[in-house]
Amino acid sequence: MELTLLGTGAPLGLPRPDCPCAVCALSRGPAARASTSLLVDGALLLDLTPGAALAAARAGHSLVGVRQVLLTRPHDGPAVEMPAGLPTAGRVPDGRELTLISGHRVRAVPMDAPGTGYEVVSAEGERLLYLPRGGAPAGLPDDHRVPYDMVVADVTGRPDALARLRATGAAAASTDVIAVHLDHDAPAGPELDRRLAAAGARAVPDGTTLYVGEYHAVPDVPRRTLVTGGARSGKSVEAERRLETFPEVVYVATGGTRAGDAEWAQRVGLHRERRPASWRTEETTDLVPLLAADGPALLIDCLSLWLTDAMDRAGAWDDATWENGGRQALAERVEELVAAVRETRRTVVAVTNEVGSGVVPATASGRRFRDELGRLNAAFADACEQVLLVVAGQALVLR
Numbered sequence: 393m394e395l396t397l398l399g400t401g402a403p404l405g406l407p408r409p410d411c412p413c414a415v416c417a418l419s420r421g422p423a424a425r426a427s428t429s430l431l432v433d434g435a436l437l438l439d440l441t442p443g444a445a446l447a448a449a450r451a452g453h454s455l456v457g458v459r460q461v462l463l464t465r466p467h468d469g470p471a472v473e474m475p476a477g478l479p480t481a482g483r484v485p486d487g488r489e490l491t492l493i494s495g496h497r498v499r500a501v502p503m504d505a506p507g508t509g510y511e512v513v514s515a516e517g518e519r520l521l522y523l524p525r526g527g528a529p530a531g532l533p534d535d536h537r538v539p540y541d542m543v544v545a546d547v548t549g550r551p552d553a554l555a556r557l558r559a560t561g562a563a564a565a566s567t568d569v570i571a572v573h574l575d576h577d578a579p580a581g582p583e584l585d586r587r588l589a590a591a592g593a594r595a596v597p598d599g600t601t602l603y604v605g606e607y608h609a610v611p612d613v614p615r616r617t618l619v620t621g622g623a624r625s626g627k628s629v630e631a632e633r634r635l636e637t638f639p640e641v642v643y644v645a646t647g648g649t650r651a652g653d654a655e656w657a658q659r660v661g662l663h664r665e666r667r668p669a670s671w672r673t674e675e676t677t678d679l680v681p682l683l684a685a686d687g688p689a690l691l692i693d694c695l696s697l698w699l700t701d702a703m704d705r706a707g708a709w710d711d712a713t714w715e716n717g718g719r720q721a722l723a724e725r726v727e728e729l730v731a732a733v734r735e736t737r738r739t740v741v742a743v744t745n746e747v748g749s750g751v752v753p754a755t756a757s758g759r760r761f762r763d764e765l766g767r768l769n770a771a772f773a774d775a776c777e778q779v780l781l782v783v784a785g786q787a788l789v790l791r
Contacts, residue, residue, distance in 0.1 A: 393516070393518040393603065395520065395544075395601065395603070395604055396431040396453055396599070396602075397428070397544075397572065397598060398430070398441055398447040398598065398599070399426030399429045399441040400425045400426075400428055400571075400596065400598055401427055401574050402427065402573055403427050403525070404575075405424070405425060405427055406419045406575060407420065407424065408576055411576060415576040415580045416576050418580040422597060423580060423581070423597075425598055426447060426598055428525070429447070430522060431458075432496065432512055433514070435457055435459050435492060435493075436458065436459070436460050436496055437455065437462070437478070438510060438512075438522050439464055440461065447598065450599055451599040455478060459492055460479060461481040462482065462484060462508075462510060464483075464527075465524045483508050484499075484510070486500050487502065494515075496514055496515070497512070497513045499513075501521070502529070503524060503527035503530055506527075507527045508524065509523045509529060510522045511540075514604070518541050518604040519539075519540045519541050520542050520543075520604045521540045521542070521543045521544070521545070522545070523544070523550075526573075527553065528552055528553030529556060538561075539562060539567050541566075541568065541604050541605040542569075542570065542602070543563055543570070544570045544572055545569070546571075546573040547593045548573075548575075548577075548578040548584075548587075549573060549578075551637045552636065552637075552670075554637040555636065555637050555638055555639050555668075555670070556639070558638070559639030565592075568594075568604075568608045569594070570593070570594060571593050571594065572595075574595065583786075583787075586787070587633065589613075590613060590633075591613075591636070592613050592637065593637070614777035615737075615738075615777060616733060616739075616776040617631075617742070617776055617777070617779070618744060618773045618778075618779045618780070619741065619742070619743050619787075620744045620746045620780070620782070622746050622747075622749070622750075623745070625782045625783055625785065626785035626787075627743050627744075628693055630780060630782050631693065632691065634741050635689050635739075636668065638688070638739070640670070640671075640672075640687075640688030640689065641668075641670075641671045641688055641690075641691055642687065642689070642690050642691070643671050643693070644674050644676065644679065644682060644691065644692045645693060646677050646693065646694060646695070646697040647675075647697040671691075677697075677698050680728055683729075683732035683733060683735075683738065684732055684736070685738075686737060689738060689739035689740070689741070690739070690741070691741050691743075692740065693742075694744055695765075695772060696745040696747070699761070699768055700761070703760075706718040706721040706725070708757075708761075708764070709760075711756070722764065726764075726767070726771060727771075729772075730772060733772060733776070742772065744765070747762050747765055747766070748762060777791070778791055779791040
């Protein structure tokens with residue numbers, strides 16, 4: 393099944409008309425995106441974009457053979473003129489199926505938001521799922537456990553839609569996930585590619601022709617990732633973003649609760665509000681058993697609080713205790729943690745603080761914590777496939 397993406401942007405396109413934002417400024421020339429529209433085997437057009445006929449011609453195709461035009465949602469972009477000769481555009485009621493003269497079977501998939509998704513199956517059996525902007529499946533066909541060969545969806549706007557597909561088996565490790573409906577609230581260029589790759593997805597330029605069912609190297613999601621950065625740098629947001637397309641996540645909060653500390657309670661509350669409702673939370677500093685067990689992805693936030701607890705247990709704040717066994721006890725516990733990270737079969741994203749670039753702590757205990765956290769970060773990073781440094785909300789790939 394041949395799929396040509398005539399457009400991959402939001403209804404207003406990218407750059408948006410008269411928008412001065414940085415993403416729109418960068419989305420020029422080859423990086424510009426028209427409203428999302430898909431041409432399937434030259435016979436089926438999914439959604440319309442201004443200048444559809446010209447877009448098809450630029451991609452080396454014609455709309456002359458189109459026998460069906462289907463819309464995913466009421467059009468809310470610029471006015472669109474129907475190219476001459478095209479059949480009237482319409483939508484299929486949820487759950488209904490069309491069989492086209494070309495041999496394609498098209499089934500309407502209900503969404504949890506206004507709009508319709510479409511499952512397209514070719515005469516040869518290749519399976520494509522196309523989801524509308526801002527939508528996630530509210531119900532899948534009975535045979536949904538057969539993974540789709542390709543999913544074309546609003547990955548940046550509704551990452552949970554991909555998580556749902558993975559949870560039901562409708563999207564597997566081999567499914568080619570293409571991000572469309574891209575707007576200026578998503579980053580441009582290499583940063584977009586990096587974020588999508590972390591979700592096992594990719595974006596392609598307008599006019600790209602893909603072959604559904606053809607082998608494609610799906611982006612490899614790192615098993616172990618360390619995200620470091622300063623206070624309020626955005627490192628926790630970056631860590632959460634990396635797992636938002638996973639069907640299950642265990643959020644490991646190492647800070648626990650602090651009775652009577654309203655500011656800490658507010659911080660914890662903000663973190664909880666950001667997390668998907670499907671995520672499960674465990675408040676513990678006992679990380680080794682979690683890493684050793686099988687299960688869903690882990691988000692550990694954060695290692696600096698884990699170290700505080702470990703140093704408390706080792707008596708690290710008392711100089712005499714530190715020198716008489718405390719230092720060795722802490723080193724052994726760090727070594728045990730790093731070994732568990734190396735051996736884990738779970739996907740792990742861990743957050744830590746970068747404290748070695750600021751003012752030298754005024755106390756011996758403060759300097760001891762800074763030094764030990766630096767050693768822990770280095771050892772943990774050495775066990776990870778990917779290491780990110782977050783500065784001012786921007787993630788820099790160190791490994």
